[in-house]
Amino acid sequence: NIGKDTTTAVVDVVSTTGKIWMDRNLGATKVAESSDDAAAYGDLYQWGRAADGHQVIVHTAATLPNDAAPAAGSSSTVAGPVVAGTEGTNFITNNTSTSDWLSVQDNNRWQNVAEVNNPCASGYRLPTETELNNEVLAFTSNNADGAYDSQLKLPVAGLRLYSNGKLYFVGISGYYWSSTVIDTKARSLFFSSSVSAITSSERSYGFSVRCIKN
Numbered sequence: 001n002i003g004k005d006t007t008t009a010v011v012d013v014v015s016t017t018g019k020i021w022m023d024r025n026l027g028a029t030k031v032a033e034s035s036d037d038a039a040a041y042g043d044l045y046q047w048g049r050a051a052d053g054h055q056v057i058v059h060t061a062a063t064l065p066n067d068a069a070p071a072a073g074s075s076s077t078v079a080g081p082v083v084a085g086t087e088g089t090n091f092i093t094n095n096t097s098t099s100d101w102l103s104v105q106d107n108n109r110w111q112n113v114a115e116v117n118n119p120c121a122s123g124y125r126l127p128t129e130t131e132l133n134n135e136v137l138a139f140t141s142n143n144a145d146g147a148y149d150s151q152l153k154l155p156v157a158g159l160r161l162y163s164n165g166k167l168y169f170v171g172i173s174g175y176y177w178s179s180t181v182i183d184t185k186a187r188s189l190f191f192s193s194s195v196s197a198i199t200s201s202e203r204s205y206g207f208s209v210r211c212i213k214n
Contacts, residue, residue, distance in 0.1 A: 003050030003116055008042070010121045012213065015151045016138040019131060020213035025157065026119060027055065032155040035148040036171040041157035044167075044206030046092065046101045047177055047186040048109030051119040054091045055206065057160075057167070092204060095163040098184040099202035110179040113214045120211035127212040129180035129187040133198050136189065147174055147191045152210065154191070160206030175207040 005026045013023040023031050027043030043055035092101035109117040110126045118125055139146030147154040158170030169175075173192040180187040185200040188207055201207070 003052065003119065004121065005043075005051040005119045006121075008121075010124075013151050015135055017131075017134045019134075021127075021152055022121070022124060022211045022213075023153070024210075025155070026051070026209045026211065027057065032148060032153040035144050035156050037155055038171075040153070040155045041170070042208060044157065044160045045119065045177065045209050046162075046206055047201075047203035048106060048117055049101065049119075050117040052090065055119075055209075091160060091165040091206060093163055093165050094202075094204045099162050099204050100184065101162075101204040105184060105203075107181045110177075112179075119209060123214055124211035125214050126177060126179035126209065129178040129198055131212060132176065132178050132187075132189045136196050136198065139196060142196050144174060144191045144193055144196070147196060154208075154210065156191075157208045162202045162204035162206075165206070175201070175205070177207045177209055 008024065008026050008028060011023045012020050014020055024040060025042030028040045030039050032040035041057065043057055045055045094101055098105060109115055113123060113125045120126065135150060135152060138150065140149050144156050154174055154176065156172055156174045158173060159168055159175045160166065161168055173190065176189040178187045178189070182200050186203050187198055188201045190197055190199050
């Protein structure tokens with residue numbers, strides 16, 4: 001179990017596409033009861049990293065620290081629950097052209113259940129881009145409401161920025177890793193109040209992980 005999340009309850013849920021998933025994000029203590037249910041946010045992983053502590057985020061009813069405001073240019077305000085100073089202490093920041101937490105990129109860290117870096121429980125793995133996109137296509141609406149209304153009950157857990165490790169968009173947007181890579185980046189699911197889409201993201205971002213059964 002080295003490198004795996006062993007704290008999250010493994011409960012299956014069948015999605016509209018017929019795939020079996022874990023019913024909550026890695027690190028979450030419950031299934032989301034609303035899109036902004038803090039207890040359902042879980043942890044935020046850098047792409048390809050095991051559950052080595054970097055991912056840990058502790059959410060409570062407290063307000064966000066001042067340095068976790070939305071990114072520049074955002075008109076949104078964060079009123080999300082998180083405790084200052086409880087973010088994983090070995091989150092690796094990188095603001096280079098590749099923006100990977102690894103000095104030498106490795107495309108094969110989350111590709112299947114056998115990878116030693118796979119943080120999912122035994123028999124589970126990261127979904128592929130196609131598997132994530134198939135769920136998006138089944139959303140009742142193409143936004144955060146549709147993500148929550150799905151059987152997966154995906155919450156808006158926000159992200160950790162690759163350049164400084166700070167939290168952004170908690171309670172506003174959701175960001176979920178796939179196992180699929182493209183060039184120096186990895187493919188991910190993004191959704192907000194207005195849109196959901198599969199996009200390419202720097203691998204040193206901290207995003208949510210929802211595991212699919214192999």
